[in-house]
Amino acid sequence: MGVMRLGYVHARVTDLAAARSHYGDTLGMRLVHEESDRLYYKAWDEYDHHSVVLESGGVGLVKLGYKCQSPDDIAEFENRIQRFGCITERMSKGENLAVGDGLRVVLPSDHVLELYADIEHVGTETGTLNPDPFPRHLVGVGVPRIDHALITCEEPEVLERFFAECLDFHASERVVTQLDDGELLGSWMFCTNTPHDIAFIKGPNGKLHHFAYYLTDWNEILRAGDLFAMDDVSVDVGPTRHGITRGQTIYFFDPSGNRNEVFSGGYITYPDFPTITWTADQLAKGIFYVSRELNDRFTTVLT
Amino acid sequence: MGVMRLGYVHARVTDLAAARSHYGDTLGMRLVHEESDRLYYKAWDEYDHHSVVLESGGVGLVKLGYKCQSPDDIAEFENRIQRFGCITERMSKGENLAVGDGLRVVLPSDHVLELYADIEHVGTETGTLNPDPFPRHLVGVGVPRIDHALITCEEPEVLERFFAECLDFHASERVVTQLDDGELLGSWMFCTNTPHDIAFIKGPNGKLHHFAYYLTDWNEILRAGDLFAMDDVSVDVGPTRHGITRGQTIYFFDPSGNRNEVFSGGYITYPDFPTITWTADQLAKGIFYVSRELNDRFTTVLT
Amino acid sequence: MGVMRLGYVHARVTDLAAARSHYGDTLGMRLVHEESDRLYYKAWDEYDHHSVVLESGGVGLVKLGYKCQSPDDIAEFENRIQRFGCITERMSKGENLAVGDGLRVVLPSDHVLELYADIEHVGTETGTLNPDPFPRHLVGVGVPRIDHALITCEEPEVLERFFAECLDFHASERVVTQLDDGELLGSWMFCTNTPHDIAFIKGPNGKLHHFAYYLTDWNEILRAGDLFAMDDVSVDVGPTRHGITRGQTIYFFDPSGNRNEVFSGGYITYPDFPTITWTADQLAKGIFYVSRELNDRFTTVLT
Amino acid sequence: MGVMRLGYVHARVTDLAAARSHYGDTLGMRLVHEESDRLYYKAWDEYDHHSVVLESGGVGLVKLGYKCQSPDDIAEFENRIQRFGCITERMSKGENLAVGDGLRVVLPSDHVLELYADIEHVGTETGTLNPDPFPRHLVGVGVPRIDHALITCEEPEVLERFFAECLDFHASERVVTQLDDGELLGSWMFCTNTPHDIAFIKGPNGKLHHFAYYLTDWNEILRAGDLFAMDDVSVDVGPTRHGITRGQTIYFFDPSGNRNEVFSGGYITYPDFPTITWTADQLAKGIFYVSRELNDRFTTVLT
Known part of the structure; x- marks a missing residue:
């Protein structure tokens, strides 16, 4: 049990239109959702709802999300993190689009880390029934x-x-x-x-x-x-x-x-x-x- | 915690000399130990003492060894396996060359599985200080x-x-x-x-x-x-x-x-x-x- | 001087629609011309008008075309081929779509070989001015x-x-x-x-x-x-x-x-x-x- | 007919011992001949006697050798080159180790170019009878x-x-x-x-x-x-x-x-x-x- 992977990167960009061209057309990620000030992307071999969130205004990292295996992991990690001396807060389902309840941590390095065990399941582009090794018509780099x-x-x-x-x-x-x-x-x-x-x-x-x-x-x-x-x-x-x-x-x-x-x-x-x-x-x-x-x-x- | 990996394959071979040529010269594994009736090999990017044991006489699998993270894992697995209804026996350090205490299981499929958390550490051929990405003079395939x-x-x-x-x-x-x-x-x-x-x-x-x-x-x-x-x-x-x-x-x-x-x-x-x-x-x-x-x-x- | 390359393969196919899917969609050749009973294809890195001709009716080879550097080569080859004892005939510009004058030979193996020095120039898909190493949006295999x-x-x-x-x-x-x-x-x-x-x-x-x-x-x-x-x-x-x-x-x-x-x-x-x-x-x-x-x-x- | 290929590069090096390590051990060329002031190397997939000559003293190019298909090519090229206005001289078999008669030209750029049609045949390291695609034990890069x-x-x-x-x-x-x-x-x-x-x-x-x-x-x-x-x-x-x-x-x-x-x-x-x-x-x-x-x-x- 424990942390499974880097689930999402939430970053700031100065220009959403230029970002759309880069992350969508050149890297070949799929735009799964957009709002006036942000874009949500997933890559073709990822099951979860999104892995990159781009927010208009400035540059740099807003936060990193790491997906855990279960809510119990998060409870355990919360204890350890508080003992370590870091600030944590519980985050609720819906605070992040498609993401469930979790824990928000300010790291000793001032970066924001989010831990969660639940995110909307979208599925990969090759599916789970007799799948091909890659989708036929990827765009650009086609990052998996x-x-x-x-x-x-x-x-x-x-x-x-x-x-x-x-x-x-x-x-x-x-x-x-x-x-x-x-x-x-x-x-x-x-x-x-x-x-x-x-x-x-x-x-x-x-x-x-x-x-x-x-x-x-x-x-x-x-x-x-x-x-x-x-x-x-x-x-x-x-x-x-x-x-x-x-x-x-x-x-x-x-x-x-x-x-x-x-x-x-x-x-x-x-x-x-x-x-x-x-x-x-x-x-x-x-x-x-x-x-x-x-x-x-x-x-x-x-x- | 839990099972980390397939640690060793112990197989039978009809001809040790021919096996030596195959596993050593063609595949490029390193012979780490030999006895009259068996050969112990490791691959260049493995840390543990051996990953393939070849025993003279017949063909097929003698047993598979899976390395666990800790002895506690093994104790937990022992309980679960007995509840599952499989035969287990404790194995002692030295029963397998270079391998520590562990658990031997007869699977429902009649295969023998060994679980262990300790095996002699030999190290890879590139080392752990400023290592090169591969050793300079591999032999044959040079399986890692x-x-x-x-x-x-x-x-x-x-x-x-x-x-x-x-x-x-x-x-x-x-x-x-x-x-x-x-x-x-x-x-x-x-x-x-x-x-x-x-x-x-x-x-x-x-x-x-x-x-x-x-x-x-x-x-x-x-x-x-x-x-x-x-x-x-x-x-x-x-x-x-x-x-x-x-x-x-x-x-x-x-x-x-x-x-x-x-x-x-x-x-x-x-x-x-x-x-x-x-x-x-x-x-x-x-x-x-x-x-x-x-x-x-x-x-x-x-x- | 002399023969430069295999310029075209002219083959028979039983089904033009199926051939179109194979040579066009799977192999990614470009259809440059079509007639009721035949298709002309070129690959993206070829300069000449076509390299594959598919003719409806049966299977197998109609003929192979090899491009020579100059008409003088063809005249010289004509002499040699006649001395060798093979049947040749002059072919005129237009007998083959987009192909100039040349020589048609029945090989000792009964295959038909055409030699020509002139074919309509179409150009590659990356062009000749500051070209990219490959075109951006190839289809299927994208054979060059x-x-x-x-x-x-x-x-x-x-x-x-x-x-x-x-x-x-x-x-x-x-x-x-x-x-x-x-x-x-x-x-x-x-x-x-x-x-x-x-x-x-x-x-x-x-x-x-x-x-x-x-x-x-x-x-x-x-x-x-x-x-x-x-x-x-x-x-x-x-x-x-x-x-x-x-x-x-x-x-x-x-x-x-x-x-x-x-x-x-x-x-x-x-x-x-x-x-x-x-x-x-x-x-x-x-x-x-x-x-x-x-x-x-x-x-x-x-x- | 005409020029077939770059046959040899003859260059100066400041240090023959260091050059030996570089061209022999790192690049994996084979030393075919050595003299007090020069080394002759060939690569494993070349048939001719050598392709790189390293001469002690200084740096830079001594000359380039291009192999032609026949002595007649060289005679024709000599005429053209003289008409072009470049200085040429006939070179004799043995002036270059293992190389036959040829023509030495000072290019308009002051580089020396040698044309020859004959050089001692040594053979590749895979041979010409049922050859493997590469030799089994290359050293270093193993340039072909x-x-x-x-x-x-x-x-x-x-x-x-x-x-x-x-x-x-x-x-x-x-x-x-x-x-x-x-x-x-x-x-x-x-x-x-x-x-x-x-x-x-x-x-x-x-x-x-x-x-x-x-x-x-x-x-x-x-x-x-x-x-x-x-x-x-x-x-x-x-x-x-x-x-x-x-x-x-x-x-x-x-x-x-x-x-x-x-x-x-x-x-x-x-x-x-x-x-x-x-x-x-x-x-x-x-x-x-x-x-x-x-x-x-x-x-x-x-x-």
Whole structure:
């Protein structure tokens, strides 16, 4: 039991029309609901009502929603989180469109996290009866699902302890300034069998570095890059390999400047998996394995 | 908490020398220990002491080992399994080389299942400090890890109920004779976020259909097939796509006739994932999506 | 100078409506012209007016067109072909829609071959000014171009000599019954730098084994196979590797029973390339490298 | 008849031992001959004696060798080249190790070009009898063959005219400052059916931008990048897509600073292929399609 996955990313965008073109036409998400000031999107291989909410006005993260297996999990997590010293509030069915009762938490990093066990079931585009491996007529990249988010915080070791102690996450990889008594610069944590369901690196509290979509493989990563060029999407870095997670990646920006990622590959993780350590002198290799270079934009542009 | 993964497959082989060539040179597993009548292998991306044990004499499955997160899980599972009506016995550290205390179960299908929470930690070949994404000089296919096993049984619905009720597995996909009141012909079940950690199809009790290795992608699948041709490995079917799991596959035989699989891809699963249903009239498409044909060998050769 | 490529395949189909669905919707060729009894298709990365002509009534090959660099080539080839003893006739602009003057030849194998240097230029779908690597909205497989044809003949050694002596083709690979004084069973010949622009194997005169489309890589081959399953296209063999040419392949049938292939990879050839020899005992490996098995259908179904 | 391919690249390196590690261990070429001041390498899928010669002392290009189909081609080319106004000299068998008689030309760009029709035949590592698609135990990247070179020159239009008029090359793509009466900034030319056997961009005479190895596909490109990271090879740009040629690429440097490329994909070309035009405002997209950015290093570092 416990947290199952990153369920939704709720972000701000400066321009809903431009966002619609990016998330709908280029990434190929399906618009499931719209209001005057916000858009709700789901990806084709997701069952739940939505996975991305875009709200007009500004940039950056409004909140992240993580879906839990049962309401009992949430009650247990509420206790642990309060003992940890974080502010929580109960949220009611309907506060978020299509989402049931849950718990809203202000993380030690000032990010808002929502835990819920119930959201309207819409279904994937291939269905559950003798399904094809993919729908016939996807648009653009045709992202199948969201995967993880990377946020920044002033005290990564506190946030890592929060996710481990309160939510049973495990660290797959950590970056430290040095091996002995080094300071924690970043942590990649999982509650599934993937290398990361959330990650954080040292930086200002409350900021979003990126949120990511999963793609099938390295060929799909290049095809995404090709479509980004055709649609004039601003690309940050990639395609390339991550040392951390072993995944393959392109970082790019939505029209409002929020960083997105398409990610494929990555090893399988288990709770008994020993945490991998990267030392700061190898950080560039850990992030961009092939070039072993970090650009300024990658480390400084946050929303 | 609970079952983490398929930890080891213990199988019989008629010829240890031929098995050594197959599992060592062609598949590229590392021989970690040998005795006069058995060989212990691990794959390069596995941390634990071994994942395949080959015992001289005959063919087929001796037992499957699934690693649990803690001894408490095992105690809980023991209660549930006894209530389910299966025979269990406690096994002690050392009964299996490098494996700690645990529980041995005779499944309703007559297969032997071992549950354990402790096995000697050896480590992967890339290590946990600033690791490369793969070791430099792999041999043959260079399989990174084992993935799942498919066994046959007379009563799939009983075995499905066993894994669900006793071990908290979920069914990702099921094959039924027909939609309404159809008989269950097969079930693919997971305890991780993969499409299957164990699967079973209707057939004689106690038999092995295949056990599988995970490969990174479709290109690695072809490369494996090329190496099988070079090394004169008997190929059953593939490379092709599975409808069930969406994975990519080659089935092949070890020199003793035990069926192996190399498998890549497959979607992510979660406990709230609705089970996909295949009807028997679409079974061939479910198994081999591209050809939509089952060969006799695939459905009849078991060990 | 000389023959540049396979320019068009003109085949018979029993049902134009079914053919339209197959070549247009599944393969994604563009219908450039239609008449009451025939359809003209081009692929997206081809410049010339058409590459496939489908004529109503029966099955099999009407003729193959190979484009030459200049009318002078054709005059020279005419001399050589007449000396070789084959029947030729001049064909005039307009006898074939959009095709200029040329030469029609009845091969020693009774197939009809047309040589021409001029055909209406239509252009690719990405154009010649700052082009994208592929068009944004392809349909189905989205084949970029035709690649080669394989025909059967009673005397492969005569046909090989014809293509070498009359048209300056070279044999990349040959299959012989045995190494010393073996009989020629098949030959793969090129006029480009690909492994084959035409191939022939021993069989009845005048028959078509298949004609092939080129795809970018092994991933595109699987995607084609997936679409064949979705569109209920009859698949003969594949996806797999060829030993001969090293290419990757799926063989499949159009609704009339003409065999098509999607093909990727294959090495580069040059005129000084030594011919590779396959002995008949290794033929199955040469054709289907992974399985090393030939099915009856593959060797007996011709149109 | 005519020029068949880029046969060899003869370059200077500052350090033979470091070069041996790079070209032998990382790229996986085979050392076929060595002398006190030079190393001769061939790639596994090449038949000829060598394709890369590394000479101690300095950096940059000593000369390029292009293999022609026959001595008659060379005699014809000699006439044309002399009429074009370039200096030529006959070279004798043995002047270059394993290479026969030929012609040495000083190009209008001051680069030295050698034309020859005869070089010692060594054979590929898979042979010509029932060959496997690749050798079993390649080292490092395991490059199969060299592909093309890109050089700089003050007057691209003169060099383009030289290769077209004297050697029957065709331009697949050209970069011009603007569409009407624009100046030629670069040209990609072919004598095979590939997008380029030589290319040149505006810059100083006599300089090398890079020479390239062909890899099978985009997955091999990433694997090469991974190995470059493991072996601490300096990477310039990539992995990414080229707009020009549609190929996939990583640019990197040998230990002496000569730029190499691994290249895959690219469309097929024919002599009747219309030349694609890129305008300077789209040059960055033409070179690096995904990022649409040129780094300074890429445009300024030459050897």
